[in-house]
Amino acid sequence: MILIDGKKTADDIKLEIAEEVKQLLAEGKKQPHLVAILVGHDGGSETYVAAKCKACEVCGFKSTLIRYEDDVTEVELLARIEELNNDDDVDGFIVQLPLPKHISEQKVIEAIDYKKDVDGFHPINVGRTSIGLPAFVSATPAGILELLKRYNIETAGKHVVVLGRSNIVGKPVAQLLMQKAYPGNATVTVCHSYSKDLKEQCLKADIIIAALGSPNFVTADMVKEGAVIIDVGTTRVPNANTKSGFKLTGDVKFDEVAPKCSYITPVPGGVGPMTICSLMKNTLLAGKKAIY
Amino acid sequence: MILIDGKKTADDIKLEIAEEVKQLLAEGKKQPHLVAILVGHDGGSETYVAAKCKACEVCGFKSTLIRYEDDVTEVELLARIEELNNDDDVDGFIVQLPLPKHISEQKVIEAIDYKKDVDGFHPINVGRTSIGLPAFVSATPAGILELLKRYNIETAGKHVVVLGRSNIVGKPVAQLLMQKAYPGNATVTVCHSYSKDLKEQCLKADIIIAALGSPNFVTADMVKEGAVIIDVGTTRVPNANTKSGFKLTGDVKFDEVAPKCSYITPVPGGVGPMTICSLMKNTLLAGKKAIY
Numbered sequence: 001m002i003l004i005d006g007k008k009t010a011d012d013i014k015l016e017i018a019e020e021v022k023q024l025l026a027e028g029k030k031q032p033h034l035v036a037i038l039v040g041h042d043g044g045s046e047t048y049v050a051a052k053c054k055a056c057e058v059c060g061f062k063s064t065l066i067r068y069e070d071d072v073t074e075v076e077l078l079a080r081i082e083e084l085n086n087d088d089d090v091d092g093f094i095v096q097l098p099l100p101k102h103i104s105e106q107k108v109i110e111a112i113d114y115k116k117d118v119d120g121f122h123p124i125n126v127g128r129t130s131i132g133l134p135a136f137v138s139a140t141p142a143g144i145l146e147l148l149k150r151y152n153i154e155t156a157g158k159h160v161v162v163l164g165r166s167n168i169v170g171k172p173v174a175q176l177l178m179q180k181a182y183p184g185n186a187t188v189t190v191c192h193s194y195s196k197d198l199k200e201q202c203l204k205a206d207i208i209i210a211a212l213g214s215p216n217f218v219t220a221d222m223v224k225e226g227a228v229i230i231d232v233g234t235t236r237v238p239n240a241n242t243k244s245g246f247k248l249t250g251d252v253k254f255d256e257v258a259p260k261c262s263y264i265t266p267v268p269g270g271v272g273p274m275t276i277c278s279l280m281k282n283t284l285l286a287g288k289k290a291i292y
Numbered sequence: 293m294i295l296i297d298g299k300k301t302a303d304d305i306k307l308e309i310a311e312e313v314k315q316l317l318a319e320g321k322k323q324p325h326l327v328a329i330l331v332g333h334d335g336g337s338e339t340y341v342a343a344k345c346k347a348c349e350v351c352g353f354k355s356t357l358i359r360y361e362d363d364v365t366e367v368e369l370l371a372r373i374e375e376l377n378n379d380d381d382v383d384g385f386i387v388q389l390p391l392p393k394h395i396s397e398q399k400v401i402e403a404i405d406y407k408k409d410v411d412g413f414h415p416i417n418v419g420r421t422s423i424g425l426p427a428f429v430s431a432t433p434a435g436i437l438e439l440l441k442r443y444n445i446e447t448a449g450k451h452v453v454v455l456g457r458s459n460i461v462g463k464p465v466a467q468l469l470m471q472k473a474y475p476g477n478a479t480v481t482v483c484h485s486y487s488k489d490l491k492e493q494c495l496k497a498d499i500i501i502a503a504l505g506s507p508n509f510v511t512a513d514m515v516k517e518g519a520v521i522i523d524v525g526t527t528r529v530p531n532a533n534t535k536s537g538f539k540l541t542g543d544v545k546f547d548e549v550a551p552k553c554s555y556i557t558p559v560p561g562g563v564g565p566m567t568i569c570s571l572m573k574n575t576l577l578a579g580k581k582a583i584y
Contacts, residue, residue, distance in 0.1 A: 127419030189481040196449045
């Protein structure tokens with residue numbers, strides 16, 4: 001069993017990006033600039049945005065954090081997005097989700113210029129990813145593909161079972177893995193809460209991508225000997241023994257599943273660090289105007 | 293075994309549309325207007341476009357056919373598309389594919405205003421379909437869903453195997469059938485030329501959607517007793533006994549597969565007529581500004 005080290009892979013990639021940024025600056029080109037908008041003080045969101053800003057620093061990007069209180073209006077937020085769309089110094093920007101209930105997340109996502117949509121959530125980027133055109137691919141699916149690539153895991157003709165059909169993980173990773181590409185060319189099955197034959201499907205999978213957000217859902221009896229397991233789950237399960245009072249828990253019951261696998265990602269330290277790293281890659285692409 | 297009558301279903305829907313158009317006109321509203329651009333004289337394209345114009349007549353739409361010879365330049369075509377985008381009298385328009393090799397189909401597709409893209413090929417419509425937002429859904433997948441709906445075929449929790457990963461059928465129909473909706477909520481597997489376990493996958497399918505363009509590919513030994521078969525294949529196989537010199541042939545070996553099925557679509561007269569009918573539905577939606 002090989003443990004897929006997302007933390008190390010992400011660190012390697014960030015160094016590669018930093019190297020490229022140095023090169024860009026040496027050529028007199030513009031320093032890539034990522035702006036993050038954070039609304040309110042949700043614990044998870046604070047942590048993610050802080051990590052994103054830190055990653056920008058490592059990569060040599062300029063980063064700006066724009067904060068709003070919970071009571072910001074949708075109109076105010078949309079006006080700021082419009083400003084960022086028109087600001088030539090801003091290469092890419094994200095609005096950290098979730099947003100307070102009085103703001104339409106979908107409206108916000110669609111207000112972002114797709115050419116600066118480094119989260120890859122805009123319908124144009126979703127559609128182009130599906131068609132197989134160059135696009136900002138959303139960060140978690142892109143991170144998963146990068147891990148498969150860096151660990152030379154074969155996907156062509158393999159049976160991939162994706163657990164979960166969310167717009168930001170399940171659906172796009174399924175789309176990517178069925179493309180005529182590497183990683184890709186896989187037979188892809190998408191399972192979800194309505195799936196009756198979930199265990200049977202998993203048992204036949206060469207690769208399982210678990211993105212249900214259901215802690216310890218995938219157990220050893222659901223996994224074929226030698227399977228590759230990518231665990232996207234990161235649920236904060238209350239835990240009295242940790243300083244934070246919770247423990248990040250994946251969708252896979254790691255201890256019993258790991259011995260059966262050829263490759264497996266841990267939680268934390270697997271897909272999580274790759275997600276931020278993919279956002280950095282998208283920011284570099286935006287800075288270089290490599291996609292649009 | 294129940295034969296799914298796509299021709300009759302399409303005829304019914306066109307009458308429903310015609311009824312609604314009468315209503316619109318009675319209310320003093322605009323007559324929906326579809327424009328089709330046809331480049332060259334490809335036999336298949338001529339037939340399809342003629343059928344589309346005829347369907348417009350049945351539905352009570354205004355329709356306009358714009359013809360170009362094979363040597364039209366990309367610039368000329370794109371200029372005409374821009375004109376149609378800005379023409380308020382035009383509710384929706386399509387450019388019949390395939391196009392001559394010197395014209396980029398993707399450029400043409402993306403040049404069409406997504407609000408008039410009744411073929412549903414523009415990345416925005418593809419992306420919105422995937423996310424589950426209102427969109428012009430591409431015609432063949434929309435037609436397949438309509439057949440499932442009109443025949444009350446259950447899809448929730450069913451295992452659907454889609455054969456083929458084309459941008460206009462395989463990928464979008466897979467996307468639609470995994471949505472939280474009816475028809476939808478299915479466990480969806482997409483197979484293609486790289487799939488190693490294709491027969492095994494098919495044997496477990498409750499519903500098979502065959503869209504490979506490979507005549508008679510699906511044989512009886514690949515189909516579970518009681519399965520639903522949707523045959524999207526329409527290959528023109530040379531045949532000395534027909535007036536046209538060819539015979540439209542599906543992806544399914546109908547004679548041997550049909551007896552095992554609970555429902556099956558014939559070729560011709562199954563999915564084909566529904567495709568044009570979905571284009572009419574999209575045109576009605578465009579005329580009513582019901583989506584954008």
